[in-house]
Amino acid sequence: MSSRIYISLGSNIEPERYLKSGLSDLSYHFGDLSLSSVYESEAVGFEGSNFLNMVVAVDTDLRIAEVVALFKKIEQDNGRLVGAKKFAPRTLDLDLLLYDETVTLEPVELPRAEILKNAFVLWPMAELAPSLVHPIVKMSYETLWAEYDKAQQKLWPTPFSWSLPC
Template identity: 70%
Template sequence: MSSRVFISLGSNIEPERYLRAGLQELQTIFGELACSPIYESESVGFKGSNFLNMVVSVPTVMLVAEVVACFKAIELRHGRLPGAKKFAPRTLDLDLLLYDDLICQNPVVLPRAEILTNAFVLWPLAELAPTLVHPIAGKSYAQLWDEYDKSRQKLWPVAVDFGPLA
């Protein structure tokens, strides 16, 4: 049986190059991708160059732990250093946001807390899945974005043409 997962992608080191590479790998592994628009945002938690962020949804038959391990392997193949600081520049960051409606603490916290706190996660998720309901908050992502204090973090849509990924 297939599950639907939502993945946050971000980069602030050669972001167009690394987002494209991440999308290519995700497409190779999972098949067709549903992609949000791309947003540029200021770095959060440290001083650094701006990030490009987006959210992607894919079907999978993998278990949660397998999905997380897959994302870590993709990050490592694209220059992410093992044990790198959380608030630091990065080539590629892949975070599992949602795995169907699963609520869990292990092997990863789901739904991911950043959905409710970071505009660079919530806005693209609300664009990609506006009617989907957060399994804990009980509100749609469109409603959560409408209620979000947009003065907290600066971000804006950007046009990036990755061309064909295959």
């Protein structure tokens, strides 16, 4: 049985190149992708170049642990260093945000806490799945974004285009 998953993509090292590469890799493994807009934001938690971020939704038959392992491989294939510290520049960051309505801490925390904390995750989630309800706080992403304190993080939509490689 297929599950709907939501994935956060982010990059601040050649970000347009690595977002496009990450999207191509996700398309190869999952097929059709539903994409949010791309948002530019200042680095959070460290001094660094601005990030490009977006959220993607796909359907998969993979289990959570298999999805997480695949994301790690895609990150590494795109130049992400194994063991790199959390708050540092990166070529590609893929995070599993939601796996259907699953609430768990293992093998990863779901839903991912960053959804409620970071504008660069919540705004694209609200755009992509406005009526979807967060499985813990029981509010739609549209409502969560409407109530979010937008003064705490600077974020703006940015032009971006991607198409499937031939």
